Amino acid sequence: MFGRSVRDRAPGEFMSHLRRKAERAGGAVITFSTQTTRLSQSCHCGAVVKKPLSLRWHDCACGVHAQRDVYSAYLALHVREDAGRWRLDTESAREGWCAVEPLLEKAVSGAVQAANGGPLPASFGIRARDRAALSRKGAGTTEDSGCCNPIAPAIVARAGKTFDAGTGTPRH
Numbered sequence: 001m002f003g004r005s006v007r008d009r010a011p012g013e014f015m016s017h018l019r020r021k022a023e024r025a026g027g028a029v030i031t032f033s034t035q036t037t038r039l040s041q042s043c044h045c046g047a048v049v050k051k052p053l054s055l056r057w058h059d060c061a062c063g064v065h066a067q068r069d070v071y072s073a074y075l076a077l078h079v080r081e082d083a084g085r086w087r088l089d090t091e092s093a094r095e096g097w098c099a100v101e102p103l104l105e106k107a108v109s110g111a112v113q114a115a116n117g118g119p120l121p122a123s124f125g126i127r128a129r130d131r132a133a134l135s136r137k138g139a140g141t142t143e144d145s146g147c148c149n150p151i152a153p154a155i156v157a158r159a160g161k162t163f164d165a166g167t168g169t170p171r172h
Contacts, residue, residue, distance in 0.1 A: 037079055039075045042075060044078070044094045055068070070107065074097075
């Protein structure tokens, strides 16, 4: 009985709680169809490639390499309504990518254990041997991934932050 109750009520209660929090912070929760946006299969370069659920990393010919769920969340920030239909604004996503890429890499490299103290679930897509490489890559390197690094400071500045050119990361 308890399991059925949670199944039936928890998602709705979570969304209600999320909407209240967003309203109190002066924002809003926007819902859109995952079937029309296909964020986990899309890249900000415009490419759309169908991927099996078992593939947890987004790798694109344009050079983007990111954990699939984290990258989809980034792309969700760039979904816009156009003539009654929700679509990914690839131009906006491309403009913001250079400022966000090192932050997302650092966030993924810092994910070393689950909240319960155990190892990350395999569904997250980070094996133990990959974690060390991610930690090294996310620790202050500023390797150019071919994106628009010259405009990254302007994007970060629009977000109310300053840009540390030495480390390539935004500061508050």
